[in-house]
Amino acid sequence: MVSEVLSGLLVKILESKGKTRDFVLREFDKKLFRAIVENNPKRRPRRVQEYKYFMLMSMLWSVLRNIDRGIISHEYLKRAVQTLVNGALLGNKEQEDANRKFKEQYGTAPPAFVVISPTMACNLHCKGCYAASHSGARFNLSYSIVKRILQEIHDFWGARFAVISGGEPMMYKSDGKTILDIFNEFSDMFFLMYTNGTLIDEEKARRMAALGNITPAISVEGYEKETDERRGKGVYKKVLQAFENLRKYGVPFGVSITATRHNAELLIEPEFYDFYFDEQGISYMWIFQYMPIGRGIDTQLMPTPEQRLKMLERWEVCLKEERRFVADFWNSGIVSDGCIAYGRPGGYLYIDWNGNIMPCVFVPYYVDNIKEIFAAGKTINDALFSEFFKKGREWQLRYGYEYGAQPGNWFMPCSIRDHYDNFKRHIASMVKPEDENAKVALEDPSYHKAMVEYDEKYKKLSEKLWREKILKN
Ligand code: SF4
Known part of the structure; x- marks a missing residue:
């Protein structure tokens, strides 16, 4: 009501x-x-x-x-009201029915969405890419698999929102179809697509405007210098061109930034937000603090605990004073009642180009594979009840999700980043690593030590803040 x-x-x-x-x-x-x-x-x-x-x-x-x-067109808005507002954000009768049926069958509410990386291929070769993508990568999910995943979450969970990540989604091709054909096929769902932006030309922007159910989040690392340093020379100019194309056709877009020790200070400056929101016309900004997984693992690249706290303060200013929509992972964990991985009620799971089903984009371990699940005559729902996922959800519960008035410290919500020792000992037993880097990380004692030391240091800083700022009031 x-x-x-x-x-x-x-x-x-x-x-x-x-x-x-x-x-x-x-x-x-x-x-x-x-x-x-x-x-x-x-x-x-x-x-x-x-x-x-x-x-x-x-x-x-x-x-x-x-x-x-x-710079957001009325045509786009009309469509977005139907999909994003009435479907993804607020829900409708069909979704309520799906939700009720799921609860009756499984005794718990369903997740709200999936993140799918349909292809590993990418036209860039960024330093430290979490997906370790490159142009020669051939791993792809077939169109029929992607379609079935979306159809199942649509019907079984009542989901009307999905995230497409990469590799580079604009490189995706299967059976003569592209990623835009997927968006067209699921016209009552809304999609957020992470992209490097370099392939969004005028024609693609025009098609996205006509579809009205897609918003691209384009990767930058700061300004031109920082972006080109990590992503390659000339990339930033192409990104600015993509912004222009999207503004011209009225498609709302945002940026996505990996925060590291090197660019964290930049992300605290007000001018940074003025530039992207006021001058470039973004509608949102996602900040992902560097997680040491993927290509070129380096625990020293994470923003320091002190920088992380400064970023938290900056995030608050964005929301409360500047009224700019910024989400900072992991500082924003408080608005989602903590970690949303492991197919938590209202949360999500991640499926990569191999079909491996992981709790989250930042947790590169799995037990199930969607192609095998479908081949065995099962559905995506079966993947939710693996021991791995159940252990992850049990931790979420213990840590605070259902403790109501006195939850655990949601300034450090991440099951893997912020509680690494617990993750390794109690959640990640019997899992398969997604790639060689994930395997090395799990077995390397120096990686373990660096992650745990970080956690302890950040705990000291953030616990005090959590108790005084959140629980006391
Ligand atoms: S595991 Fe960490 S990154 Fe993934 S949803 Fe949970 S808090 Fe976020």
């Missing part, structure tokens, strides 16, 4: 202008605050709920600013 009222108001906000919009926006703001912070149905700490409220409002503000600037 509450979501129906909010949904109605949201549609009005997106479709109206001037004073009418200001009025509806105020109503929406009040109702959203009441629903999330005051009613607080799961009895989370009030401060946790406030972060969620600010996150949603900053998302709305970031989109509205770009509508007003004329």
